[in-house]
Amino acid sequence: MASLSLLELRHLRTLAALDETGSVSRAAKRVHLTQSALSHQIKVLQNHYGLPILRRQGQSIELTEAGQHLVTLARKVLEEIQATERNLAKMSEHASGSLRIVLECHTCFDWLMPLMDAFRQNWPEVELDLVSGFHSDPVQLLEEGSADVVIGSEQIERRGVVHHPLFRFEILAVLAPEHPLRAKKILHARDFAGETLITYPVPEERIDLIRNVLKPAGVQPERRTAELTVAILQLVASRRGIAALPSWGLKNYVEHDYVIARRIGSQGLWSDLYVSTLAETATRPYLRDFLVTARNTCFATLDGIIPLKPADQ
């Protein structure tokens, strides 16, 4: 198979990202390159094929017919590659074992469930489990050997433990549509004074809003807890209080005017999500595959999240 083709997988990866994000700069974040790099890549391809691949449509972009062709190719090819890489992974050592997940982030259930289903299909020989209950020191579970991965927002520095960044997300304040604060575009610490805060049943220091915003400002609202995201939203909608939740989980409820969402602070309140494992576990092929598919499904499903660069890249 002679070349005379300068096409590389890197191009296909950007094409796919371009299609998924609909913008050069968002696509750039997705593939962990600069917007400029992608712009150059596109230019090279367009020159090579003598055809425009994307058209600038006002602020954003639109793929041309040629671009669509390439995206279709990209999808097919990248999927085939992932499939054979999985096969290769299964041929290597440590191809089986257990993946017992501790979920620190309650809202993550939303995307974790379908992910686990997909993973179970691809790795039937791996023992997949969800470790339930609250744990004051989840990383310790790794060290004890009673769990394999922790999904959470903290990078607890402990030797022998590795943190794999997943994405950055925004935490929004959630109010009933009729709430007096609805007039404000942005909520600040003092706005929470006198309100009831509805949270998951976890200690204060695990709640970003309290730890990073309210506590420093000396604001201490009442608290009320609920186990499930829907329960929290129900309480908010029935005007029992305010909640603070990741933006992605709110989309549907906001669109149906069940609740309204507001930014917290002028820059917004952001948090990073990590997958933490023992260094040893990190080398396991099925763990690497889990990470890849986790990123893929999250970027595909969740709106408004920002890719974080994997440590090993």
Added chain:
Amino acid sequence: MASLSLLELRHLRTLAALDETGSVSRAAKRVHLTQSALSHQIKVLQNHYGLPILRRQGQSIELTEAGQHLVTLARKVLEEIQATERNLAKMSEHASGSLRIVLECHTCFDWLMPLMDAFRQNWPEVELDLVSGFHSDPVQLLEEGSADVVIGSEQIERRGVVHHPLFRFEILAVLAPEHPLRAKKILHARDFAGETLITYPVPEERIDLIRNVLKPAGVQPERRTAELTVAILQLVASRRGIAALPSWGLKNYVEHDYVIARRIGSQGLWSDLYVSTLAETATRPYLRDFLVTARNTCFATLDGIIPLKPADQ
């Protein structure tokens, strides 16, 4: 589609070449890189997947199971890419026109026929033809506009005309199995003295053996001509004389002991094959596709040929 995969198409192209040639150095020639470059590529892949991709088997190599997986992937992916690149090519301008081929090299019929069939399938809108008859100045046909492509062994420097190297091949002397010269491993100019040389019906200066070997040595054997390769071989087998033909066309006949083949001169007599077109024609997408598939099929079908680096690479 996140990365975490360092695999690139370049690797897949190498893998395919490795499988087809069964040796690192031959594969390197095929993809126009050094043996060292491929060795490094392989090393990187092996480290990345933690699996051996090929095993050194004495002098040559053998693909491992992992290697086979990757080769299968490579085949599929590279084919899909070529398909969509063809689609893109058809969307560009100049996607149709004519491809009238002048064949200077008679033996090339062998591989040109199946190639033309394949091409006709892929480019039904291109008028494909074979320009028959002998032409003293084939390149002139290009300039006159009565042909589009010349397949031959000479790089005639003429402005506006481009030569696309295909491959280098060896010309072997062909003898009847009982011929007295059979004892010699290598034939030299003087060995041809007193023999009858059986050739295609073309002028002396078009016959490499005469021009490059016999004439310089002052040897002038008798000549007898035949139109078809089989006819020439038939004459040789029935001891009417000696012929000089490209090695690839001889394989079957030699294996069945119909004739025997001998190297000419200690280094062998080699010739390069070019596809010549007008510079303008060279940019046509269907011409580029023709070149790519020509190289592919030749390398896949013909034994003992050496890849030549395309001018535009």
Added chain:
DNA sequence: AGAGATTTATGAATTCTATTCATTAATATT
């Protein structure tokens, strides 16, 4: 309207990495 924020495009500089070069060890050929 105008200021500010965000988007893509582009040329130049830089960094990175794939390839070549030079060499060795191993295997095959004569």
Added chain:
DNA sequence: AATATTAATGAATAGAATTCATAAATCTCT
């Protein structure tokens, strides 16, 4: 045994992809 091939490897190089700096265009919000 001598010679020619083949693959592997570390260091040097060349080349190309990416970043940086910037401009032009578009959108948003007072």
